[in-house]
Structure formats: structure tokens, C-alpha cells
Amino acid sequence: TSISNKQYLGIDPRDLSYYKSDVIKCINGSKKFTREQLNDEFCDCPDGTDEPGTSACPEGKFYCQNAGHIPLKIFSSRVNDGICDCCDGSDEYDGNANCPNTCWEAGKAARERLKKKIETFKEGIVARKKEIEKAKEAYTKDEAELAKLKSDEKMLKELVQKLKEQKERIEKLEQEERLKKEKEEKRLREEEEKSKEQEEKAEESQQHSTDSSHEQEILMDSHDREIESRNDDVTKTESAASDAVEQENVDSGAISDDAEGLSKEELGRLVASRWTGQEASEKKDIIGNVEEDQVSHDPDEHYGYNSETEENRAKYDEDDRANYDEDNFEDDQEDEYEDDNAVSDGSYIPDQYEKTGSADTTDTSNPSWFGKIQRTVQNVLHAFNFFKTPVNVSEAAHIRKEYEESNSKLSRVQSKVSSLSEKLKHDFGKEKEFYLFYDHCFESKQNKYVYKICPFKQASQVEGHSTTRLGSWDKFEESYRVMLFSNGDRCWNGPDRSLKVRLRCGVKNEVSDVDEPSRCEYLAFMSTPSVCLEDKLKELEQKLGQLTTMQPQNHDEL
Amino acid sequence: WKKDEFRNCNQTPFCKRARFRAPHSLPHYAVSDLAISEGHLKARLLPWRPSVDPVNDAGDPPRSLLLLLSVYQGGVLRLKIDEDYSAPSAPSKKRFEVPDVVLPDLEDRRLWLPRFFSAEDGAATSFYLSDGFEGFLRHDPFEIEVRREGSKDPVVSLNSHGLFDFEQLRQKTEGEDWEERFRGHTDTRPYGPQSISFDVSFHGAEFVYGIPEHASTSLALRPTKGPGVEESEPYRLFNLDVFEYLDDSAFGIYGSIPFMLSHSLKSSSGFFWLNSAEMQIDVLAPGWDNSTASDKSRIDTFWMSEAGILDAFFFVGPGPKDVLRQYASVTGTLAMPQEFAIAYHQCRWNYRDEEDVASVDASFDEHDIPYDVLWLDIEHTDGKRYFTWDRVLFPNPEEMQKKLAAKGRHMVTIVDPHIKRDDSYHVHKEASEKGYYVKDATGKDxxxxxxxxxSSYPDMLNPEIREWWADKFSLNNYGGSTPSLYIWNDMNEPSVFNGPEITMTRDAVHYGGIEHREMHNAYGYYFHMATANGLLKRGNGNDRPFVLSRAFFAGSQRYGAIWTGDNTADWDHLKASVPMVLTLGLTGISFSGADVGGFFGNPEPELLVRWYQLGAFYPFFRAHAHHDTRRREPWLLGSLAAEGELYVDDGKSYNFEHGAYIHRRFIFSDHKLTSYDLHSPPNVGLKKFTSGCTVERIILLGLPSGAEKAVIEPGNFKADIELGPLTLRAATSSVAPTIRKPNVRIADNWSIKVL
Structure with missing residues (x-):
């Protein structure tokens, strides 16, 4: 089919047959028009059916064939507007703009990019399969472990219960003994008092009695103190928080109230801070080198992105064109999960998870572990003679120790159960392809900031020793193309921070750009094999096929 | 809003002194030595003192004042009252007369008065003003009236209530303290009290409008004093950078135009006081003077200014358009904007780098949303040194502008008046070496x-400095600029963060020894003027400038657009923007708008859609946002739909070329925003609108009846979920062009209908 006929300008060749009859319907069915009315620069169909090749209908679309490149549909407002939109120049035919055909050059570049992208996808898909296998293995293992832990937990609970009962018995006996002793002492004291009424003696006996109760006090004390100190912590945090609030109030109040006590410069900065959101507290370290602190206290600082100036800035639209431009897929392929902690590519297992993991895991994975405890407990229980008074001090201590150890073991097992259940509750993707992300964090350094992204957990921005929480794990969005972290640290005069991580296909897990397109709303890009899908590859291959077959004959590249 | 940081009338001594005087309680002035001189009517005002006045007794005895009445074509009467500098005890300091506001050719349009007539048995004098109107001067106490010939009905009058007061410059007496203190700032006031106050009555008026800039939800000025007024505070005219201004307050914000219009179905009139010192104006409620027979067909007003002279213009009307034309004959008409300037502008504090700019620009195309101008706020500069670029964020500004220009788009960068005091900064170096900065009271910069x-501030009152400033905009001097770059003047009130009331100290000294207090309200005007002239020079007079300014004064319409400053993203501010923009239009600044979406805060989606819908009706149509707000470019609106259309027909009042229209159509529907943009005459150098009429006249003035209703009550936006009262439609539905599609026919029978 030839679309050189001017009347059929702007029509997709696949739709040509639609325009062959003498009377043509508007595609939305609203009206009819004759073939003479096709592309006559007068809009008959509100949907633009009758003016595919002109700008007469605002809703219309113009099809450019772009032989050698990708065909394109452009808004009708671009037709004959003096700007070359189609690489074949077909959108500018009224002679007011000279649009050379650039499709061959542009198409060649597009094909190169597409080929590269297809390579990435192919490698990515292989990597993804491996990962999914590993993920499934790990998932099964975790499930099995959870089941085992749960049964251990149950039995351990019973043991602990037994020990607890024994411990309480002992304590009861001790208590009785103590009361008896006290009574005895009291009786002795009274006798002494009666027999010897000298003050010194009385004092001495007093001393004696306090000594013994003193011991108890110490016990009580340390317990109380513990509680107290825990309470203290709570109140401390609370009061710190309320301090902060107060501080804030004071600061904002200070603008109007304490203005007179400020130097001219402080006042200027304080007033400027209303617009910029610069915290008033910063004013304190401002005074000094004017030149330097103008640099460091510019309002740009407060929206980090202004001072971030690397070339690899974030793209807002992860469209295909943007992807073509990425050449970071060429990097050596490395499966981070085969490396121990895979620190080399910016991913690592964070300390805190390592700790909770390793200590217990080595223990619980040891088959003899549970039996050992059981045996110890049995021995202890047997060895203890409940009818013997006074209580054997070393035996009592032994029971206590066993109880405490088993109890703490139990709580470790319990916390492991809960953390593992917590982990397994998450949505790891249709094929659990994100399972291995759980215990990994990914880092990216952008100028002075290091961004730490821990999927399913949290994300943060680290600058030197200060860490800003960008958000806690929220969910996947856009069918696993986006990881969302929300409810991060609150912004001054702004929203809670949040981070979106856009995922794109790559052979390894890597965070590239991090950006803050809106105040305190961050956007990062991460390449990962997890999103290298077969369907998408087919689509790309199809596109490449199209590009290749539509090459003009005289430019056979292959 | 930090109320305590700004003075109210009671904290402003001249206002406090004047405001609570009873009518006719002052020593009054009587006319003597009346004569015609060079076509003016001249007289001497003699102070008449019935008894010893304890207040004025402190200083020299009052001298007589000089009165000058002049008549101009088209129904304009000018009254000047100033000191008699030829008197033996006259002050050496001259009071400030605001230069370069009145059109230079006004003098050519002066009517040469040949004679005057005695009236009321010699107690008054009348003279010709225009067909159907006469000027009238009552002698003792003196009173000026514009009145109808024949019926003798007064239209506008001055000093009918005997509140005229003129604090003459005098020597400080021993022990007298002239200093004024406010929140730790001291105003040395070396020349002492010098305020002027008087009453003006608009006869037959039902409403008064004008005297921007105040945030208000009402177009008509509400009474500020008298029966029924609860919080009594006069309208303040004092250009200030007010953080988070209120949506409804008599408090003065960024600009000042001391021009008031009166209106009733019978007649309209106007009064303009050319004075750039702090002004306070009361609109008095009927019965304010305790008169029992309160005349409800008259509106009395009371005007007070801290310094300057009395140089006032009376406009006879009789129609509202006549008043606008008469005012424009004195201060000028709107400079013809370029086509792109009346299209949609996209701004944000800040589009942060070249990539951001490219991405925003590409998104407009991707969504087929026409826009014409992309704006860069302060962060584009190297450390807020204007005329420079942050070369890390903007390594190739020329290329960036050329890319936009290739699509017919323009860029605007911000240039503020505060110059960084940094010796390595060429603008500062030059300005300080040449002594071009405003001086403080001690004579230092x-x-x-x-x-x-x-920072220091160039002294824009000085014409030489304005020329120097204008040259900074040449393509050579402004590195990284291209011919498609235009300018935004912000902070030109001027804003001084550590100054009294966030502005310059009143005792700072300008060109010719003028104190800042005398010219404060015009500083931004001169800055705007110098910038616009800079762009004009850059294009050798062939490229119409576009300069947006925040501060303004009477006459700013000759230099560019004005916007209503840092508004807030809430419904009340949306509502207030309508009377604010209309008031600007009524006082000559017809190229104005409010920040679409609201500058501070995040608008809820419906508010944003409504704001775009309304914004299409602002003559100046720009979206802007604070850096703490979420991104809100129009394609981020999601699925909400709104539609607004505005057509302004013309060919008559704007003297457009045949077939040219100011025309804007704006649609947001079906997930996208479309603005069929306007068509205006081809780029011809220095065109001007030949009428003082406003762009909004279709709403206010162009409709034969029911017009007031359409303007004054813009409706409850939030309640009107249906696209109702704001939608103006053309009678035909032909397609109009976007700026990218310039050659499509426009039907020629637009008519306006309020739906």
C-alpha cells in the first residue's frame, strides 16, 4: 500500500481500508463524512477521524511512517506548526518549515539502544530465574525453620514453665526461712533489749537488723532501679520530644518576640527562614565567616537536590527513551547473592539483621541444642531436694540460672519466630522474586549523601553522622515496578518524607539516581533482574523486528 | 502573618494624629491672591487661627501655602498644594514631588484657563473644566469641588469637612524629640513632622473601588470607620513584603496606587493623589461625623500621608470607562504585551537545573498542553548574585533557552534589587565604586x-542609575542570556529582612537628598521601569519588554505585568484573587494575575483545578509554588476536569490590527489541559493600548446590564462543583490556535455570554 496520496496523509497504513468507502463514519460513531471531506482542513468529526493529516481537529492524531525508525502518532496540533516532530518530516508539508529526513540516523541509534536493551533483558532474565530459584529455596527453608522454631518454642515454653514453678517454690521456701530468721532475730533482740538496756548495745543490735534487711533492699532496689531507669528512658524520650516541640514553638515565637534582641544579621536570617524553611536554630552557628556560611546556609541546602549536581540526575519519566540512554547494563555481571555480602555492588546485609540472625541461627540449627537443654533441666530438677531446709544456696542459684538462661533462650526463639513470621507475611512478588531483597540493603552515594534502601524495612539518607529517615516500607506499587517507603521523618513546614524506588531491568541490583523532585518526596531508580520479564523482552524484540524490516532498502545495514 | 511586626495606625504617629480629629476642629486655610498665571489658577492659602493652638505653638507660626489648579483635556482637574519656598522663613528642604509618573506629554494636553468666575457673591470662584463640568473653589474655608454645570451638583470635593491639615517643615525646637522607634528600629526623622491629610467626598456614589494593594474578598471598598465598623483600621498604602498575608485585610501589601474610583448607576468619578510616602485612607461609613441627616448618596473618605506634597487629580467621569480613560491620560495605558506574555506561564521555586527544565518542557509536549514561558526563581543564580548562573546546575543557559525558543517558548529569570555585598561580584563592585547605592542616615551605603x-540597593530614583541598571540587561552584560529571555522583578518593595517592617529604613537617603519615607511606595516602580527599559535597550526598541514586578505604583502598567505576590493555597485566597486582580485592572494595571494554585501550601486537587479554571481569566496567567510544596504541574492533576474560556473581543478599544484578538481559551478535561491561546497583533516594537480600559472590561464594564453583579460576586467556588458561573463561552465553537499553531482562521463574530 502506498500512502503517498496526499488525501490519505496522516493515516496509519493499517487503518487505510477504513477510509476507502465514499462515506466514512467518525470512529466514535457521532457523524459521517464523505471522502472529499477527508483532510479538507475542516473538522467534521469531534474525534478527529476526518482530519488525520491536518491540524483542524484538536483531538486528532497524525501518523508518521518514519521509515527507518519507529512510526509515531503525534498530536494534530503539531502538524504544520513550524517544528519538525516526525523524523521523516511528514508533519511539516506546507512549506513553512524545512524538515530533512533524519530517520535513518535516528533509527540506527534507536536500534543500537534497543539491541543493547534486549541484551540486558536476556541476561537479566537468566539472572532472574536463578534468583527465583534461590528465593524459593530460601523461602522453603525459612518456612521449615519457622515451623521447627514454633515447635521448639512450644516445648521450651513448657520447660521454662517447669523451671519457673521450681524457682518459685525455692523462693517461697527462702522467704519462709527468712521470715523465720527474722522472727528469731527479733526475739533475740527483744531478749537482749530486756536483758541489757544500755543504749550502745541497743544501737548495735539495730545495726545488725538493718544489715540483714539491707540486703533485701539492695535486691529490691536494683529491681526498682531497673524499672525506674526504663521509665526514665521513656520519660526522657518523651520530654525530649516535647522539648523539641517546645523548642520549635519558642523558635517560631522568637521571630516576633525576641527580634529586638538579635543582631541585624540574625534578624535578617530569621526572617528569610520563613520563606526558606531554614530552621531558626541554625542561626546560632551562622555568625562567623560570612562568606562561608552564606554558602552553607543558602536555602538550596534545604532542598537537597539543589546542591546535588552530578550528571546522573534522576529522570522523572522512566520511558523507553530514557532507558536507551542507560548504558550501565554493560557492567560486569555479578550475582551478588553468590558473593558473601556483596558489598562490592552497594548491597549488604545490615548489621542488626546479621546479629539477630547469626547467634540464634547457629544455635537453633544445631540438632543437639534442644535435647541438651532438656537434659540439663531434668538433671537440675532431679538434683534438687525440696524438702531440705535450709535451702541449699548453690542449688537455688543453679535453678535460678537455668531458669534465666532458658527463659532468655525462649525469648530469643520467640523473637526469631515473630521476626520470621513478620518476614513471611510480606508480599514478595508473584514468583517470590523479591524474597532475597529482604535481608539486603542497597546503597547509593550522591555527592555528600549516602542513600540506604532496605526493602521491606526502611530507607534513609545519611550525611556524615546524621541520618534522616526517608520512610518505612509501605508496599509495592504499579505491579511491582515501584517500591514505596512512607512516613519518614517530618519535613519542616512540609510533609513526612517518602521515597519511591522505580525498578528497571538490569543484570544486577543497583541503585542509580536518587532525587527529590518535590520537597521531601524522594525518587530513586534501581536496576534489578527481578523485573526483567519475558513478555517485555518479546515486546522489545518485536519492536526491533519492526525497526529492521522497515528500513529503507537502500540502507541495508545487516 | 506576623501582625506585631507591622505598624497599625495607632503606632504610626502621623496617622494617629490625623485620624481622630473632629471635622472643622483645626485652624483652617482661606483663599487669597487668586490669579490666572500661565493658564493655571493660582492662589495663596492663608492660615487662619481663631485662637492659640497649643499643638502648633511649639514651632514657627504657619506660613501660607501655595495652591495651583490646572485643567487637562478630557475632564481632569489637578490640584497642587505645597509650601511657599519663597517665604522668608521657608525651609531649605523641598518636599518631594514624585517624578516620572505623570505622562511627559500631559503638559501638552493642558487647557489654558483664560479666566475664572466669581460665584456665591464672591465667596467662591468657578472655572471651566470640561463639557458639562466646572471646577469650583470655595474661599473660606477653602474647599475644592468638581461639579456639574447647570445643576451645580457636586461630583467630587476636597475639604468639605474641614479636615485639611498640612504639617509644614519647621525648625526643631529645643527639647523636642523627632525620633520614632518601632521594634528596635530608630527612625531619626531629621525633618520632623510633615504629614498631609484631608477629606475627599464622592457625591452620588454608592460604591468606591481602587487603592490597591490589599487582600480582600470584596471589590467595593468596605467602610473602615464610623457606625457599624468593628475593627477600625484605615486602608494602608505602604509597599511591604508580608509573609503569608491574610486574605481579607486593610493592611497594605506589595504595591500602592492612591487612586480611588466611585461608582453608582448614575455616575462615576475618580480621585488620584500622586504621593509616594506612606498613606492611610479611611472610607467613612455614613454617620461617621455624627451628622443626623446622614447623606447615603455620598461616600466620604479621609486621606493621610506621612510626607510629600498634595498633588491630586480629580476625574469627572461620568461613566466608569471615562474615569479609567481620564486616569490613563495622566498615568498612561498598558504597554502592549508580547503574544507569549499573555499565554500560560509555568513557574516554580525552583526548576532546579537544566535537566529539570528539559523534563518539564517535554512533559508539556507529551501531554499536549500549550505553555509559552518557563520561569527560573532565585536558585538559578550563583549565590543570589543576579545576572549570574549557578554554573553547576545551569552549565549551558544559552543552549537551554535556545531549545525552548526553537519551540516558540521563552524563559524568564528573576532579578531582584538587593545586590550582594561581595567585592568579587561585578554589579556590587561597580555600584559601590560609582556610589550608586541608596545611603543610610549616616551617609554610608x-x-x-x-x-x-x-545587600545594598541601587538608587532607582536617579535616572543615571536607572540607565546603568538598564545596561546590565544587554546580551553582553548579562552572561548566559539570549533574546528570548525576559525578566521577573521580585522583592522590590524593597524587601529588607532585617529592616523595620521588613523594608528599608525611612531615613535612608536617595538621589537629591530625598528621604526613603518620601519615595518608598515608588521604589519598586522605578526598579521595574529601569528593568523594562533595559530589555527595550537590549532589543534596540524593536522587542517589547516583558517584566513582571511584585511592587508597583501608579503608572506601573507602562512597564509590565504585576502579580499579587505570595498568596496561599486555600479557597479564601482563590476568592480574594478576583477582587484583587480586578482592583488592579481598575487602577490601570490591567496586566495582572495571582499565582495559580497558591504560592504557600499544597492545594487540594479540586482547588487546583478551580484555580486553573479561574486563572485562565487572569490577564496574567502564571502557576507558581513555594519550594516546600509538592510538584503540581498541570499533568499531575489526574482525572479531575475543569473548563474555562475567555474571549475578549476588540478592535476598538485596544486599537488592534484588524482580525486580532486578545483571546484565551483554557480547557482541562479528559486528563489533560488545553489552552487555546491567544492571538494578538504581530510583534511590533513599542505598541500601547490606546485606551485605559481594562482587559476585564467584558466582565465589569462591557456588559450593558447586570455587570456589577457578575464582577462583585464571583460565587462560592467550592460549592459550584458544576462548571457554572465562571464559564464564559463564545457563541461559536470554532477552533482557535495554540501558540504552536499560529495560522488557523479565527471566526470574527465572537460575542460574550455569561452562562
Missing amino acids: FDGWCWSGS
Whole structure:
């Protein structure tokens, strides 16, 4: 089919047959028009059916064939507007703009990019399969472990219960003994008092009695103190928080109230801070080198992105064109999960998870572990003679120790159960392809900031020793193309921070750009094999096929 | 809003002194030595003192004042009252007469008065003013009236209530303290009290409008004093950078135009006081003077200014359009904007780098949303040194502008008046070496704090300095600029973060020994003027400038657009923007708008859609947002739909070329925003609208009846979920062009209908 006929300008060749009859319907069915009315620069169909090749209908679309490149549909407002939109120049035919055909050059570049992208996808898909296998293995293992832990937990609970009962018995006996002793002492004291009424003696006996109760006090004390100190912590945090609030109030109040006590410069900065959101507290370290602190206290600082100036800035639209431009897929392929902690590519297992993991895991994975405890407990229980008074001090201590150890073991097992259940509750993707992300964090350094992204957990921005929480794990969005972290640290005069991580296909897990397109709303890009899908590859291959077959004959590249 | 940081009338001594005087309680002035001189009517005002006045007794005895009445074509009467500098005890300091506001050719349009007539048995004098109107001067106490010939009905009058007062310059007496203190700032006031106050009555008026800039939800000015007024505070005219201004307050914000219009179905009139010192104006409720027979067909007003002279214009009307034309004959008509300037502008504090700019630009195309101008706020500069670029964020500004220009788009960068005091900064170096900065009371360069830290301010009152400033905009001097770059003047009130009331100290000294207090309200005007002239020079007079300014004064319409400053993203501010923009239009500034979406805060989606819908009706149509707000470019609106259309027909009042229209159509529907943009005459150098009429006249003035209703009650936006009262449609539905599609026919029978 030839679309050189001017009347059929702007029509997709696949739709040509639609325009062959003498009377043509508007595609939305609203009206009819004759073939003479096709592309006559007068809009008959509100949907633009009758003016595919002109700008007469605002809703219309113009099809450019772009032989050698990708065909394109452009808004009708671009037709004959003096700007070359189609690489074949077909959108500018009224002679007011000279649009050379650039499709061959542009198409060649597009094909190169597409080929590269297809390579990435192919490698990515292989990597993804491996990962999914590993993920499934790990998932099964975790499930099995959870089941085992749960049964251990149950039995351990019973043991602990037994020990607890024994411990309480002992304590009861001790208590009785103590009361008896006290009574005895009291009786002795009274006798002494009666027999010897000298003050010194009385004092001495007093001393004696306090000594013994003193011991108890110490016990009580340390317990109380513990509680107290825990309470203290709570109140401390609370009061710190309320301090902060107060501080804030004071600061904002200070603008109007304490203005007179400020130097001219402080006042200027304080007033400027209303617009910029610069915290008033910063004013304190401002005074000094004017030149330097103008640099460091510019309002740009407060929206980090202004001072971030690397070339690899974030793209807002992860469209295909943007992807073509990425050449970071060429990097050596490395499966981070085969490396121990895979620190080399910016991913690592964070300390805190390592700790909770390793200590217990080595223990619980040891088959003899549970039996050992059981045996110890049995021995202890047997060895203890409940009818013997006074209580054997070393035996009592032994029971206590066993109880405490088993109890703490139990709580470790319990916390492991809960953390593992917590982990397994998450949505790891249709094929659990994100399972291995759980215990990994990914880092990216952008100028002075290091961004730490821990999927399913949290994300943060680290600058030197200060860490800003960008958000806690929220969910996947856009069918696993986006990881969302929300409810991060609150912004001054702004929203809670949040981070979106856009995922794109790559052979390894890597965070590239991090950006803050809106105040305190961050956007990062991460390449990962997890999103290298077969369907998408087919689509790309199809596109490449199209590009290749539509090459003009005289430019056979292959 | 930090109320305590700004003075109210009671904290402003001249206002406090004048405001609570009873009518006719002052020593009054009587006319003598009446004569015609060079076509003016001249007289001497003699102070008449019935008894010893304890207040004025402190200083020299009052001298007589000089009165000058002049008549101009088209129904304009000018009254000047100033000191008699030829008197033996006259002050050496001359009071400030605001230069360069009145059109230079006004004098050519002066009517040469040949004679005057005695009236009321010699107690008064009348003279010709225009067909159907006469000027009238009552002698003792003196009173000026514009009145109808024949019926003798007064239209506008001055000093009918005997509140005229003129604090003459005098020597400080021993022990007298002239200093004024406010919140730790001291105003040395070396020349002492010098305020002027008087009453003006608009006869037959039902409403008065004008005297921007105040945030208000009402177009008509509400009474500020008298029966029924609860919080009594006069309208203040004092250009200030007010953080988070209220949506409804008599408080003065960024600009000042001391021009008031009166209106009733019978007649309209106007009064303009050319004075750039702090002004306070009361609109008095009927019965304010305790008169029992309160005349409800008259509106009395009371005007007070801290300094300057009385140089006032009376406009006879009789129609509202006549008043606008008469005012424009004195202060000028709107400079013809370029086509792109009346299209949609996209701004944000800040589009942060070249990639951001490219991405925003590409998104407009991707969504087929026409826009014409992309704006860069202060962060594009190297450390707030204007005329420079942050070369890390903007390594190739020329290329960036050329890319936009290739699509017919323009860029606007910000240039503020605070110059960073940094010796390595060429603008500062030059300005300080040449002595071009405003001086403080001690004679040193005034040093205040603004975005650039410690800063000084070029003295824009000086024509030589304005020329120097204008040259900064040449393509050579402004590195990284291209011919498609235009300018935004912000902070030109001027804003001084550590100054009294966030502005310059009143005792700072300008060109010719003029104190800042005398010219404060015009500083931004001169800055705007110098910038616009800079762009004009850059294009050798062939490229119409576009300069947006925040501060303004009477006459600013000759230099560019004005916007209503840092508004807030809430419904009340949306509502207030309508009377604010209309008031600007009524006082000559017809190229104005409010920040679409609201500058501070995040608008809820419906508010944003409504704001776009309304914004299409602002003559100046720009979206802007604070850096703390979420991104809100129109394609981020999601699925909400709104539609607004505005057509302004013309060919008559704007003297457009045949077939040219100011025309804007704006649609947001079906997930996208479309603005079929306007068509205006081809780029011809220095065109001007030949009428003082406003763009909004279709709403206010162009409709034969029911017009007031359409303007004054814009409706409850939030309640009107249906696209109702704001939608103006053309009678035909032909397609109009976007700026990218310039050659499509426009039907020629637009008519306006309020739906």
C-alpha cells in the first residue's frame, strides 16, 4: 500500500481500508463524512477521524511512517506548526518549515539502544530465574525453620514453665526461712533489749537488723532501679520530644518576640527562614565567616537536590527513551547473592539483621541444642531436694540460672519466630522474586549523601553522622515496578518524607539516581533482574523486528 | 502573618494624629491672591487661627501655602498644594514631588484657563473644566469641588469637612524629640513632622473601588470607620513584603496606587493623589461625623500621608470607562504585551537545573498542553548574585533557552534589587565604586539583609542609575542570556529582612537628598521601569519588554505585568484573587494575575483545578509554588476536569490590527489541559493600548446590564462543583490556535455570554 496520496496523509497504513468507502463514519460513531471531506482542513468529526493529516481537529492524531525508525502518532496540533516532530518530516508539508529526513540516523541509534536493551533483558532474565530459584529455596527453608522454631518454642515454653514453678517454690521456701530468721532475730533482740538496756548495745543490735534487711533492699532496689531507669528512658524520650516541640514553638515565637534582641544579621536570617524553611536554630552557628556560611546556609541546602549536581540526575519519566540512554547494563555481571555480602555492588546485609540472625541461627540449627537443654533441666530438677531446709544456696542459684538462661533462650526463639513470621507475611512478588531483597540493603552515594534502601524495612539518607529517615516500607506499587517507603521523618513546614524506588531491568541490583523532585518526596531508580520479564523482552524484540524490516532498502545495514 | 511586626495606625504617629480629629476642629486655610498665571489658577492659602493652638505653638507660626489648579483635556482637574519656598522663613528642604509618573506629554494636553468666575457673591470662584463640568473653589474655608454645570451638583470635593491639615517643615525646637522607634528600629526623622491629610467626598456614589494593594474578598471598598465598623483600621498604602498575608485585610501589601474610583448607576468619578510616602485612607461609613441627616448618596473618605506634597487629580467621569480613560491620560495605558506574555506561564521555586527544565518542557509536549514561558526563581543564580548562573546546575543557559525558543517558548529569570555585598561580584563592585547605592542616615551605603545576605540597593530614583541598571540587561552584560529571555522583578518593595517592617529604613537617603519615607511606595516602580527599559535597550526598541514586578505604583502598567505576590493555597485566597486582580485592572494595571494554585501550601486537587479554571481569566496567567510544596504541574492533576474560556473581543478599544484578538481559551478535561491561546497583533516594537480600559472590561464594564453583579460576586467556588458561573463561552465553537499553531482562521463574530 502506498500512502503517498496526499488525501490519505496522516493515516496509519493499517487503518487505510477504513477510509476507502465514499462515506466514512467518525470512529466514535457521532457523524459521517464523505471522502472529499477527508483532510479538507475542516473538522467534521469531534474525534478527529476526518482530519488525520491536518491540524483542524484538536483531538486528532497524525501518523508518521518514519521509515527507518519507529512510526509515531503525534498530536494534530503539531502538524504544520513550524517544528519538525516526525523524523521523516511528514508533519511539516506546507512549506513553512524545512524538515530533512533524519530517520535513518535516528533509527540506527534507536536500534543500537534497543539491541543493547534486549541484551540486558536476556541476561537479566537468566539472572532472574536463578534468583527465583534461590528465593524459593530460601523461602522453603525459612518456612521449615519457622515451623521447627514454633515447635521448639512450644516445648521450651513448657520447660521454662517447669523451671519457673521450681524457682518459685525455692523462693517461697527462702522467704519462709527468712521470715523465720527474722522472727528469731527479733526475739533475740527483744531478749537482749530486756536483758541489757544500755543504749550502745541497743544501737548495735539495730545495726545488725538493718544489715540483714539491707540486703533485701539492695535486691529490691536494683529491681526498682531497673524499672525506674526504663521509665526514665521513656520519660526522657518523651520530654525530649516535647522539648523539641517546645523548642520549635519558642523558635517560631522568637521571630516576633525576641527580634529586638538579635543582631541585624540574625534578624535578617530569621526572617528569610520563613520563606526558606531554614530552621531558626541554625542561626546560632551562622555568625562567623560570612562568606562561608552564606554558602552553607543558602536555602538550596534545604532542598537537597539543589546542591546535588552530578550528571546522573534522576529522570522523572522512566520511558523507553530514557532507558536507551542507560548504558550501565554493560557492567560486569555479578550475582551478588553468590558473593558473601556483596558489598562490592552497594548491597549488604545490615548489621542488626546479621546479629539477630547469626547467634540464634547457629544455635537453633544445631540438632543437639534442644535435647541438651532438656537434659540439663531434668538433671537440675532431679538434683534438687525440696524438702531440705535450709535451702541449699548453690542449688537455688543453679535453678535460678537455668531458669534465666532458658527463659532468655525462649525469648530469643520467640523473637526469631515473630521476626520470621513478620518476614513471611510480606508480599514478595508473584514468583517470590523479591524474597532475597529482604535481608539486603542497597546503597547509593550522591555527592555528600549516602542513600540506604532496605526493602521491606526502611530507607534513609545519611550525611556524615546524621541520618534522616526517608520512610518505612509501605508496599509495592504499579505491579511491582515501584517500591514505596512512607512516613519518614517530618519535613519542616512540609510533609513526612517518602521515597519511591522505580525498578528497571538490569543484570544486577543497583541503585542509580536518587532525587527529590518535590520537597521531601524522594525518587530513586534501581536496576534489578527481578523485573526483567519475558513478555517485555518479546515486546522489545518485536519492536526491533519492526525497526529492521522497515528500513529503507537502500540502507541495508545487516 | 506576623501582625506585631507591622505598624497599625495607632503606632504610626502621623496617622494617629490625623485620624481622630473632629471635622472643622483645626485652624483652617482661606483663599487669597487668586490669579490666572500661565493658564493655571493660582492662589495663596492663608492660615487662619481663631485662637492659640497649643499643638502648633511649639514651632514657627504657619506660613501660607501655595495652591495651583490646572485643567487637562478630557475632564481632569489637578490640584497642587505645597509650601511657599519663597517665604522668608521657608525651609531649605523641598518636599518631594514624585517624578516620572505623570505622562511627559500631559503638559501638552493642558487647557489654558483664560479666566475664572466669581460665584456665591464672591465667596467662591468657578472655572471651566470640561463639557458639562466646572471646577469650583470655595474661599473660606477653602474647599475644592468638581461639579456639574447647570445643576451645580457636586461630583467630587476636597475639604468639605474641614479636615485639611498640612504639617509644614519647621525648625526643631529645643527639647523636642523627632525620633520614632518601632521594634528596635530608630527612625531619626531629621525633618520632623510633615504629614498631609484631608477629606475627599464622592457625591452620588454608592460604591468606591481602587487603592490597591490589599487582600480582600470584596471589590467595593468596605467602610473602615464610623457606625457599624468593628475593627477600625484605615486602608494602608505602604509597599511591604508580608509573609503569608491574610486574605481579607486593610493592611497594605506589595504595591500602592492612591487612586480611588466611585461608582453608582448614575455616575462615576475618580480621585488620584500622586504621593509616594506612606498613606492611610479611611472610607467613612455614613454617620461617621455624627451628622443626623446622614447623606447615603455620598461616600466620604479621609486621606493621610506621612510626607510629600498634595498633588491630586480629580476625574469627572461620568461613566466608569471615562474615569479609567481620564486616569490613563495622566498615568498612561498598558504597554502592549508580547503574544507569549499573555499565554500560560509555568513557574516554580525552583526548576532546579537544566535537566529539570528539559523534563518539564517535554512533559508539556507529551501531554499536549500549550505553555509559552518557563520561569527560573532565585536558585538559578550563583549565590543570589543576579545576572549570574549557578554554573553547576545551569552549565549551558544559552543552549537551554535556545531549545525552548526553537519551540516558540521563552524563559524568564528573576532579578531582584538587593545586590550582594561581595567585592568579587561585578554589579556590587561597580555600584559601590560609582556610589550608586541608596545611603543610610549616616551617609554610608545602606546595608540590609535579603536573599543574598548582606545587600545594598541601587538608587532607582536617579535616572543615571536607572540607565546603568538598564545596561546590565544587554546580551553582553548579562552572561548566559539570549533574546528570548525576559525578566521577573521580585522583592522590590524593597524587601529588607532585617529592616523595620521588613523594608528599608525611612531615613535612608536617595538621589537629591530625598528621604526613603518620601519615595518608598515608588521604589519598586522605578526598579521595574529601569528593568523594562533595559530589555527595550537590549532589543534596540524593536522587542517589547516583558517584566513582571511584585511592587508597583501608579503608572506601573507602562512597564509590565504585576502579580499579587505570595498568596496561599486555600479557597479564601482563590476568592480574594478576583477582587484583587480586578482592583488592579481598575487602577490601570490591567496586566495582572495571582499565582495559580497558591504560592504557600499544597492545594487540594479540586482547588487546583478551580484555580486553573479561574486563572485562565487572569490577564496574567502564571502557576507558581513555594519550594516546600509538592510538584503540581498541570499533568499531575489526574482525572479531575475543569473548563474555562475567555474571549475578549476588540478592535476598538485596544486599537488592534484588524482580525486580532486578545483571546484565551483554557480547557482541562479528559486528563489533560488545553489552552487555546491567544492571538494578538504581530510583534511590533513599542505598541500601547490606546485606551485605559481594562482587559476585564467584558466582565465589569462591557456588559450593558447586570455587570456589577457578575464582577462583585464571583460565587462560592467550592460549592459550584458544576462548571457554572465562571464559564464564559463564545457563541461559536470554532477552533482557535495554540501558540504552536499560529495560522488557523479565527471566526470574527465572537460575542460574550455569561452562562
